[in-house]
Each structure stands twice: as C-alpha cells, then as structure tokens.
Amino acid sequence: MDLHNSPAFTRRSFLTSGLTLASTAWTIPAFLGSSADAMAKMLGAGLSSTPGVDDDRILVVIQLSGGNDGLNTVIPFGMGEYYKARAGIGVRADQVLKLSGADGVGLHPRMTALKELFDEGMLSVVQGVGYPNPNRSHFKSMDIWHTADTDATGDGWLGRYYDSECCGFGKGESGQVEKTDTPTLDPAISIGRNAPLALQGRGSKPVAFESAELFRWSGEDIHEALREPYHDLNRRGSVEGTEGGNTNADFLMRTALDAQISSDKIRKAVAQKPLVGYPGNELGRQLQMVGSMIRAGLKTRVYYVTLGGFDTHSGQGGAQGRHGNLLANFADSLRAFYKDLKAQGNDGRVLTVTFSEFGRRVAQNASGGTDHGTAAPMFICGPMIRPGVIGDHPSLTDLDQGDLKYKIDFRSVYAGVLDQWLQADSKKVLGGTYKPVVVLNKA
Amino acid sequence: MRDAPATPNADPKPETRSFRSTPATGAPATRESVVSASMAPITAKDFGYDQARHLLWRAGFGGTPEQIQTLASWGPTKAVDYILDPGNAPADRPGADTFDKSIMREPTAEERAAYQKARQSQDEDALAKFRVEQQRRQGQDRQQIGEIQRWWLKRMIETPRPLEEKMTLFWHGHFATSYRTIENSYHMFMQNELFRSHALGNFGNLLYGIIRDPAMLKYLNNDTSRKGRANENLAREIMELFSLGIGGYTEKDIKEGARALTGYTFKDDAFEFQKNNHDASGKTILGRTGTFDGDGFVKIILEQPGVAKFITRKLYHYFCADLPPLERASYDELPRHQQTVLRDLASTFSGGRYEIKPVLRRLFLSQHFYDSRIMSEQIKSPTQLVVGAVRSLNTPVRDLSILNDALDLMGQNLLLPPSVKGWDGGRSWINTSTVFVRQNILAFLLTGKKPRGYDANADEMKYDPMPLLEELAKASPGSEKDPAAVADYMLRLTLGNAPDAAKTELVSLSKTTGGSVTRELVIGYLLLITAMPEYQLC
Numbered sequence: 001m002d003l004h005n006s007p008a009f010t011r012r013s014f015l016t017s018g019l020t021l022a023s024t025a026w027t028i029p030a031f032l033g034s035s036a037d038a039m040a041k042m043l044g045a046g047l048s049s050t051p052g053v054d055d056d057r058i059l060v061v062i063q064l065s066g067g068n069d070g071l072n073t074v075i076p077f078g079m080g081e082y083y084k085a086r087a088g089i090g091v092r093a094d095q096v097l098k099l100s101g102a103d104g105v106g107l108h109p110r111m112t113a114l115k116e117l118f119d120e121g122m123l124s125v126v127q128g129v130g131y132p133n134p135n136r137s138h139f140k141s142m143d144i145w146h147t148a149d150t151d152a153t154g155d156g157w158l159g160r161y162y163d164s165e166c167c168g169f170g171k172g173e174s175g176q177v178e179k180t181d182t183p184t185l186d187p188a189i190s191i192g193r194n195a196p197l198a199l200q201g202r203g204s205k206p207v208a209f210e211s212a213e214l215f216r217w218s219g220e221d222i223h224e225a226l227r228e229p230y231h232d233l234n235r236r237g238s239v240e241g242t243e244g245g246n247t248n249a250d251f252l253m254r255t256a257l258d259a260q261i262s263s264d265k266i267r268k269a270v271a272q273k274p275l276v277g278y279p280g281n282e283l284g285r286q287l288q289m290v291g292s293m294i295r296a297g298l299k300t301r302v303y304y305v306t307l308g309g310f311d312t313h314s315g316q317g318g319a320q321g322r323h324g325n326l327l328a329n330f331a332d333s334l335r336a337f338y339k340d341l342k343a344q345g346n347d348g349r350v351l352t353v354t355f356s357e358f359g360r361r362v363a364q365n366a367s368g369g370t371d372h373g374t375a376a377p378m379f380i381c382g383p384m385i386r387p388g389v390i391g392d393h394p395s396l397t398d399l400d401q402g403d404l405k406y407k408i409d410f411r412s413v414y415a416g417v418l419d420q421w422l423q424a425d426s427k428k429v430l431g432g433t434y435k436p437v438v439v440l441n442k443a
Numbered sequence: 444m445r446d447a448p449a450t451p452n453a454d455p456k457p458e459t460r461s462f463r464s465t466p467a468t469g470a471p472a473t474r475e476s477v478v479s480a481s482m483a484p485i486t487a488k489d490f491g492y493d494q495a496r497h498l499l500w501r502a503g504f505g506g507t508p509e510q511i512q513t514l515a516s517w518g519p520t521k522a523v524d525y526i527l528d529p530g531n532a533p534a535d536r537p538g539a540d541t542f543d544k545s546i547m548r549e550p551t552a553e554e555r556a557a558y559q560k561a562r563q564s565q566d567e568d569a570l571a572k573f574r575v576e577q578q579r580r581q582g583q584d585r586q587q588i589g590e591i592q593r594w595w596l597k598r599m600i601e602t603p604r605p606l607e608e609k610m611t612l613f614w615h616g617h618f619a620t621s622y623r624t625i626e627n628s629y630h631m632f633m634q635n636e637l638f639r640s641h642a643l644g645n646f647g648n649l650l651y652g653i654i655r656d657p658a659m660l661k662y663l664n665n666d667t668s669r670k671g672r673a674n675e676n677l678a679r680e681i682m683e684l685f686s687l688g689i690g691g692y693t694e695k696d697i698k699e700g701a702r703a704l705t706g707y708t709f710k711d712d713a714f715e716f717q718k719n720n721h722d723a724s725g726k727t728i729l730g731r732t733g734t735f736d737g738d739g740f741v742k743i744i745l746e747q748p749g750v751a752k753f754i755t756r757k758l759y760h761y762f763c764a765d766l767p768p769l770e771r772a773s774y775d776e777l778p779r780h781q782q783t784v785l786r787d788l789a790s791t792f793s794g795g796r797y798e799i800k801p802v803l804r805r806l807f808l809s810q811h812f813y814d815s816r817i818m819s820e821q822i823k824s825p826t827q828l829v830v831g832a833v834r835s836l837n838t839p840v841r842d843l844s845i846l847n848d849a850l851d852l853m854g855q856n857l858l859l860p861p862s863v864k865g866w867d868g869g870r871s872w873i874n875t876s877t878v879f880v881r882q883n884i885l886a887f888l889l890t891g892k893k894p895r896g897y898d899a900n901a902d903e904m905k906y907d908p909m910p911l912l913e914e915l916a917k918a919s920p921g922s923e924k925d926p927a928a929v930a931d932y933m934l935r936l937t938l939g940n941a942p943d944a945a946k947t948e949l950v951s952l953s954k955t956t957g958g959s960v961t962r963e964l965v966i967g968y969l970l971l972i973t974a975m976p977e978y979q980l981c
Contacts, residue, residue, distance in 0.1 A: 136574060137581045143623060153624055154862055187874060195852060195876070200861065205854060207876040215879060219886040219970040223963075225955045226970055229948035233975050236944060248765070248822050251870055252976035259878040363567075371571060372578065402567050 057421060060290060060303045060337075061158070061198070062283070062354040064330065066311030067138065070359035070376025070404075072323055073111075074125055074393075078104020081396035085363040089318045089370070099125070102389040109319050110328035113335035114379070121387040122338065123379060126413055126437060128394040130375030130406025134358065138311070138372075142357040146197040148411050148430050157414055158188060158302055159201025160429045161422060167203050171431030188302035189266075189293065191286040196304055206304070207262070212270040212289065216263045234260050269296030275343040276336055283307040284333040291340040294350065301422070307333075310356060314367035330354075334381060351382040351421050351439075355410065361402055375406035378413055384421075386441045412437045478817065480780035481810040482787045487518040489813065493939055495522060497818045500981040501762050502526045502807055503605030504827060505835035508914035508936055523807045527643065527800050532603035537636065542591060544629040544712055546584045581626065588628040592857045593843040595635060596850070599830045600840060610642035610799070611635065612826060613761050615857070618653055618685060619865035620662040622858050630658040631858050633712065646754055646797040647745050650686065654707055654737045655714035663863070666708040669720035673701040680863055682744065688756075688769040691749040692729060699726040703740035751793035755802060756785055762806060764817055765869040784811050819939040819980050822872055825853035827981065828881060829888075835936070836911065836969065838888040839904040845893065849884040853877045873979065885973035889966055908965040911936065926953035929960050930968060937972045938980075945975060 076082050077093040096106035097115045105127070107115055117123040131150055135141045143152035154171060155163070164170050166185050188199045188206040199206035209215040217234075220227045237257030270292045278284040278291075286305040293300065309326055316323045334352065341347035359376025375394055394404040415426035416436035427433055485494065495514035499506030503526065506514070514522040550558070561569035599608045615638055622631050634656050641649035653659050654677070660666045668674035678700035682692040706721030707714070716736075726735050731743050744750065752774065759781075760766040766777065774782060788802055795801040806812055823831060829846050832838060840846070850857060854872055886892055889906055912923040915932045922928035930949035934941035949968050956964055972978055 137578060139581065139585060140626070151624065153621075187876060194848070200854075202861070202867070203871065205874045205876060207874075208852065215876075217879065217886070217974055218883045218892055219890075219974055222886070222890055222892060222970065223956070223967060225952055226967060229952055229971055230974055233944065233948055233971060236942075237976075248820050248870065248980060249977060252822070252873060252979050255873050255875060256878055256976040259875040262875050263879070361571075365571070371575065401562075401570055 056349045057423075058294060058301055058303065058350045059158075059417065059422060060287075060305065060350060060352040062330070062334070062352060063196070063304070063306045064310050064326075064354060064356040065138075065142075065306055065308040066356070067141075067358045067360055067372055068310040068326075068356035068376060069312060069316065069323055069370050070356075070373075071362065072316070072318070073108055073327060074105055074127065074377045075108060076105050076393050076396065079393075079396050081362075085396065087364070088368050089316050089323075089364050091319045095319045099389065105389065105393050108324060108327050110324040111331035113328075114331035117335060117338065117381060118387065122383050122385065123381050124385050124387050124439075125389045126378045126380065126408060127389060127391040128375045128404060128407030129355075129378045129410050129413060130358075130404070131409055131411070132406075134374040134403070134406070136358060136372040136374075138357055143197060145355060145357055145410060148414055155202055156196065156198035156200045157429065158198050158304075159204050159206075161201075161302075161418060161424055162188065162199075162204030163201040164424060164429050169202075170425070170428035185301065186262075186299045188304060189290075189298075189300050190304035191289055192304075192306050196306075199302065199304060206302075207266075209266075212267045215266055231260070265296070265298065266293060269293045269298060272296065274340050276339045278336045278340070279329065279332045281307075281329040281333060283329055284336060287333050287337040288340070291337055291344070294341065294346050295344045312360070312369045313365070313371060314369040316364075316369040338381065338383075347383050351380065351384065351417070353413070353417060354379045354381075359404065362396055362399060362404065363402060374400070374403040376404075378410070380413070380417075380439055384440055386438055390437055408437065409434055413439075478778075478780045479810050479814045480783040482784060482805065483810055484808040485519050485810050485813050489810075490519040490522070491515050492935070493818070494519070494813050496936070496939060497813065497981075498522060498526065498807060499835075500827075500831065501812075501821070502803070503609055503834075504599060505831035505981065507835060507837060508911055511936075512914055519808055523804055526606055526807065527804055529604050534604065534607075535602075536639070537594075537632075541594070542587060542629055542632050546580055546587060547627045547629065549711060584626065584628050588622050588631060588858060589844075589847070591628055591632050591635070592847050595857060596826075596830070596843055596847055597840070599826065600833050605834070606803075607639065607642045611638045612857075613758070614638035614642065614649065616761075616860065616865035616868075617757060618659060619860040619863050620658045621860055621862075625658050625661045627658070627661070629712065630661065634658040635858070643799050643803070646750075646792075646799060647741075650681075650741050650745065651738060653685070654681070654704065654741060655709075657709035657712060657714065660707060660709055660714075665704055668701065668705050668707070669717075670702075670705050670722040673698070673705050673722065675701040677701070677707075678704055678740070681741075684863060686744050686753060687747055687749045688753040690769075690773075691747065691753070696728050699728045700740045702726055703728065703735040704737045707737045745797070748793065751789040751797070752785070754797075755788040755792050758802065759785060759788060759806070760868065762803070763812060764821065768867075780811070784809070815940075819977075821981055822869055823979055823981050824866070824868060824872060825850045825855035825877075825881075826857065828853070828979070829884060831981065832885055832888055832973065836889075836908065838906050839891075841888060841891060841904055845887065846884065849880055849887075852880045853884075881979060882974040885978070886970055889969050889973065906966065907962060908969060909962055912960075912965070924960050926950060926958065926960055926964065929965065933965070933968050933972065937969070938975070938977050942977065945972065945977070 071082065071086070072089065072091060075091050075096045077091070077096045083090045091108060095109045097109055097111065098106045099118055114123060131144065133150065135144060140152055144150055146156050147154050148157035160171055162185055185204070187204065190196055190199055190206050190208040192208060192210060195206045195208035207215065217230055220230055234256045237253040270289045272292050272295065274288050274291055278288040283305060290303045290305060293303070307326070307330055312323050315321070338347055341350050355378050356376055358372055358374055360370035360373040362373070364370055391407045394407055398405060411430055411432070411434040415430060415434040416439035418424045418426040418429055419436050420440045426436060492511055492515050496506065496511045498514060499510060517525070558573055561573065602608050615635065620631070620634060622628060625631070637652050637656055641652060660677070663677040663680055664674045665677040668677070675697050679697045682696065682700065683689055702722040703726055706717040706719070708717055709715055721736065723734050725732065728735060728740060729743050729747060733739060735743065753769070756766060756769065766781065774785065777785070788806060791805045792802045811817065829850060833840055854877060855866060860866055891904055912929065912932070915929065916923040919928070922932070927950050930946050930953070934945055934949070938945070948971060952967055952971065953964055956967065
C-alpha cells in the first residue's frame, strides 16, 4: 500500500481525513517515504520518535523574567541578618510557610499552593543556584542561563539537547542538520511572541506562538475566499508525489504540509475545555494551553512558558504586595497545572523546572524594592521528583559585594534534568561535566 | 532610491515575449538530467525576462517588473555590469556620527579611580550606583543595537546598490560577530561599515581589516591576547572559518599564528598595536619562518592556494546553489559539475588577486548560473524574503520593528548571528514554525494585518499593487483587465516558473470574487502566492 499514490487519496478526501492522519503523523516528515518505519508511524504503530528513548517524558520550563527575589520566595526566616537587611519588605517568621525537614527556611505566605505541592511530595527546592562571576544585566544573565555558558555564547541548552537527540552532536560541534530522511523530533513549543534562545539549536528550532490562533496563516482572515485556495496550495505535499523528491521545492512542500497539520492539531488541542479550572493570570493561561496540548497527545517533549514582572526595584511589598501577587500567580498556576495533569493521568509524565535570570540583592533599596543580585532558588516539580530541599541556603554574612554567593551551579540542575529525566548525555549537551543534582526519586 | 537599474534614457528593445507564453524553462520533471557546467557567457538570445528576474534576485533582493524588463532589454553583459557597478547611483555612506559612540565608552581615569575607591572602602551605596549606571548604559546600548538593525534593514530595502548590501550581509555571515558577546553596538556598526567598504573590493584587504576591527578583536578574545599568554581563538578562526577551511593548516600553525597576533587590540573605537604585549620572536607558520606580526600572518595565509577555493565555495553557496559545508563534503565529494564550476571560480579569484567583482561577474554571466536547475531553487534567507518582497512588489515598509522581529523569529537576527560560524542557510531556515512567520510577515506587508498582540492600525498604509501591471499593459494592451492573464503575469513575476495548481487557484479566486481585476483581487493573488511553498524560493 502506498498512501501517496492511492487514487482514493485525493486532495478533497485528504482535507476531510487530514486530521485522522495528523493525529499520528503530524510534523513527522513521513510523506517522503515508503520506508517501513515511516509507514508504521503513519499508522500509529510507533509512538517513539527516536528508538530507545521514552517519548512519554515531558519537560516544562517556567521562566520568571526580570530577576525573581529569591530571598522573599524561599525565606531564610531563621537568619537574623535577613530582617536587618530587609526592615521594610521582610516577611515575618510567623507568616512564612514552614517546610517540613527544612531548617529555618520556608515559602512566601502567598504560595500556599506551592506548599501543597511540597507537602504532597511533588516539589523540590534547590537553594542558592547561580554561577561564577555573576552578571547583573538582565539580557546577559538571561543568555547565560539560556546557553548554559557563562560567556553567553552558542546555541541554547535545550536546542543542543534536541540537536543531540536528532543528529548526535552537542555543544560547539557541527552536525547534520538538514536530514530529511530520518524521523525528527517534534519541535519544542514555546508560548510567547519570541522563541527563547534556550530552545534554539543549530539544527533544531522551536515552535513559538502567543496563542494557538496565531500559529496559522493570518491571511485567511482577510477574505474568506482565500481560505480554500490557501489550504489547497499548502497541502499539495500529500498529493503531488513529492515523496522521494529532494529538490528544495519538494522539501518546502513537505514542510508546508507538516506545518498545516501541526497547526490544525495544536489549535484543536487548545480549544478543549480543561478538566480543572486555571487561574486567569498570564502563566495560568499558558500552562492551561500546555496542559491541553499534553492531553491531546502531542509528541512534544519540551514546553516553555514565561511569567514576567519580577524586576521589583521599587514598591516590592512584603507578605502582601506586588511581588507576593506574582508569587501567588505562579504557585496557583503550577498547582492547577498538576491538578489538570493528574485528572488526565499524565502527571507522572511531566517534570517542571523554574528559573529566573538572577536573584536580588540581600539589602532592600531606598524605594522599598531590591536591585539586581545573584543566586536564587529553583523549583523542580512533579510526582516523580525527589522531594525536599536540596543544598544549604547561602550565607547572609559572607557576601560578594552585597550579594549572595552561589552554592549550586545551575548547570548541575540542567545536568540532573538531562541525565535523569530526559535520559540524554549532559556532558555532550552542556559541553562540560557538572555534578548532576539528584532530581528523580529513583535516579 | 528604490528603482535602481531603470533608467529613463535606456532604449529598450521591443518586448517580443508574451507574458502569457509558457516559460521556456521546464518544470522539475522535464529538467535535463545534468546541470550545465559551462562557464561560457550566456548569449543575449538566451537572456530574457526570466533570466533578468533571476539575476535581480540572486545578485540583489529582487526587482520590479520595470527593472526586470530593463535588464532584459539590456542583455546579459550590460545588465551584469550595471549590477556590479551601478554607476552614479548614490553610495550615501553613513557618517561616523550616525550612531552614538559614547554609550559603552571606556570609563575615564577619574571614574575608574572612584570605582576603585568605592571597592576598597566597601562603600556599598557607591558600588550600587556604579552598578545601576552600568545597567542603564547596557539598556541604552540594547536600544541602539535595535536602531542599527532597523537602519541596516531600511538601507537594504532602499539602496540603489543592492549587491553592495547583499555582499555586506555575506561578509557579516562570513566573519560572524555577535552583539550578544561584545555588547557594544557602536563597534557592531563600525564592523558593518568595514564590510560595506570592502563589499565588492578585495578580500585580502578585508582580511587585513578584520584583524584590526574592534568588534572582531573583542568577539574572538584577541583584545586580551598577549605575549606568553596568547589566545588562539582569532588565529584558529581566521584559518578555519575565514580563509582556508578545515584541513588547510595544523594545530601548530594556530599556536604560532596566535603569537603573531598578540598585542593586536583596540582602545576606545580604534585599533591599537601594543608593542609591549606583542610576541616578536620567531615563528613558523604554514611552512614559512620569520618574526611575523598579525599582518605577516595574514600575508602568509593569502599566499595559500586554499584561500581562493574556500572563499569562492562560500560565494557559490550564497549566490548560486546550496553546497554542504567543507567539513561535511570535500571538493572531491561534490557533484562533478560543481567541481568544474568551483575550479573555474577559484582560478578567476586567485588570478584576480582576490578582487571580488571579477569572480562575481564570471558567475553572473555564466550559462551555469542560468541553468534551469539553478534558477528558482535557492531558499530565500529571512532577509532576502522580507527585503525582496518590499523591493519587488513595492509594498509599504510599514513598520521596521515588526519586520526586524520577524527576521529574528525566522532565525536571522541581524548583528546577532548564532555563532562564529554564521548562518547555515539553505534548508536550515525552514521548519513548521518559520513557515507561518514567513507567510504572515508577507500578509502583513501586503495588507498591514498584524497578528494580534501588536496594536492594529491595519489600513493606514494602503498598498497599491496596480502599478505592477503597467508592464503587462505595455506588452499586451488589455491583458491587464483579464484575471487569467494577470494571474499568469503575477506568477511569472513572483515565482518564475509556477506550478499549474497555482494558476488554477488564482483563477478560481477571481471567479468567486466577481471576475474583474481590482486592487483587492491582485492583493488576493499576492496573498496566496506569497503563502505558497514556492514563494520561499528564488
């Protein structure tokens, strides 16, 4: 049987049966071939895009942009210096949400939802995460976190993960990036207008959209008469015998078809009503979309979402106020996300990591806020993780120009996620050896 | 400024080819099995509308119907010579004060002393002020790099010398340097001007220039390379990526070359040779022995036969057809016709002592360049797509920030290439995400429709595509009112050799929308055409 040459498989019938086909073969450039592997995929027989790797595992990255104040997120209420340095914005010890097994540190009171995750054994707190010679520029430090390179050069760390999975090459290496004859991974998905550097590989590029409605051709809104001819022209890849053809025109035709199919699939996925309610904030909206895409069975391995507003130079607030609101949005959204995943039966497949480009200074400034600092905590979430607090809180007396000295290199967290969860080779992806943080319960 | 080659005094030959005729060049299925390797010049008889269109796209950013007709009427020699040297078209070079050089200036001696004092006395308030000031300057500089990106994009859109900008972009990709690392927008601007001033000049001179360029010296860490502690980064990339390619040198050559480059640094915005930091002792590089400095190192490189081969290979990839990078396919592994062409170009390049124009002239005139398998088979870079659409269709520019954002989303953030290797080009531009960005940025240029998230002022700048039909009306009066003839004409203008399905869809669109040729219909045609996979090719 050959789907491409089947007389029954005309253009019209493709348009109606397209979604059935899409459900097993979207973005896999399978229309090239009659290889048994590609056929099996199209028929839904193979679920794993790459042999030997468990395709069920999903990583979600939450970026807190602007520099989240780590000291008012995971609060060292047991250290007197904290209250000395933060007379106005410090959170009282009796308000802090205590964490069992953690001595002298606890969560900001607006993060009750995060405390629930901790109590259920689904959250770990990695303390004092940073890197040597910290850079306090948003732009530069964000790039350092995205590239996992303190010079902020090269491709993104997750882009390199994709490169290593699809084409076997890692940091600083060149590899085959124009393969069209082997199955590729479905690209990472980022919710937002710009695709984050972290997801940019040499050969692997993410899909990025603010809302799924934008992940399609905008021209069809201009006149309805354009819709049908557009779809006809962009779905020729299935009917005009481009399989096997290796001109750039053939390649473009196949990719255009893949794009149509993945657009259909993603938009259909996010149109579902979620199983649980999500908070109405920006992060809640994004995680709801991710939850819906996971529920729809997308094969995407990495999702990337962002919550901004953490650059609290003034009027930051303490137990209440602006920063507390952000933390509540973050905690409530993450909690809803895992409730949704649990209702779907997918919670065990999804590990979430959070980070910010830097923490903030120990001492508050004259405007009731905090300026750019250095090390800060990261959170790792999911039922499979080893819960608890990792590492010690950085000293509040042994400071570097008023800033915390980091305890754990952020690349050790990346290494733990890569090695243990994504089952990748972190040395290759990161271009160096970092002692992996123990991420999983059974690592 | 935009209508570069069209000169009113030109005496165009009467246009004998009808736009409605089937293009002579065949569809993929009917193409000859072997690509012509002939470097003999294309004859005037074989150089018509399609060839002139091809030349305008590849040696620039596409042309309007009028420009295409004019070049076609001139014939290949005059057309290529005009593209290489557009005579008195104004060069309009930017002055040194086009951008602010003071934003990331070095601190003054007083500022440095004050900072040291604050550090020694652990004056946290003063130190915090320094930090805040530094962050403010970095923020201001990021604004300026955005301004420079938009300035360059606008320049590419407007220039009467498109090949000069296209070569500037080539050198930027070749000597790839990223603002992300050097964090000095003015130095990126200076480097951009260096590329422009040598764009169609001499490669040797440019190579001497690049080892004096502050942005490059910073990017590859040569600014801190000194005697006894030579940094090998620049020496390595000069040979591996900028001139010889992998295999053309040894690790020892890198070490010795790095010593030759010690002391090559910059102060403020100018090159500085620090004699005290330079290692003037003897070196052996690529078989030559002497007390070479950086210039001596470059001179030895330029004596290697590998340089002409390596640079022409990259020029061929940029202007003519996809080639795998050297590390993936040696010369012997390339198809025979490409070996023949590349050998010819390399000998032209070395015979011309690394002058760029003769080698491009040879390529742009060759029969090989106009082979049906070469034409309309190159994937447009994001810049080529956006700049080319504005120039060839005469759309409004609308909003440079949105165009610049789109370049980033499509993978070509100007002045921030992904690494010292530049952009891979070819198929690496295309994936399921960039397909929609490519389609939607064209819909934006044609209609002003923005994706939500941008504030919408859609129809402020109305696009009038009707002047595009003037050449059709001239060639065949009355055809400009026939939807089928207009469909043919627009397809040939935008795609060259269009598939039959495209015409069928366009004609059916004209029927569902009333049957007459209106501005709306022509925009509808263009919306569909620019969303076709084939529109990504030139």
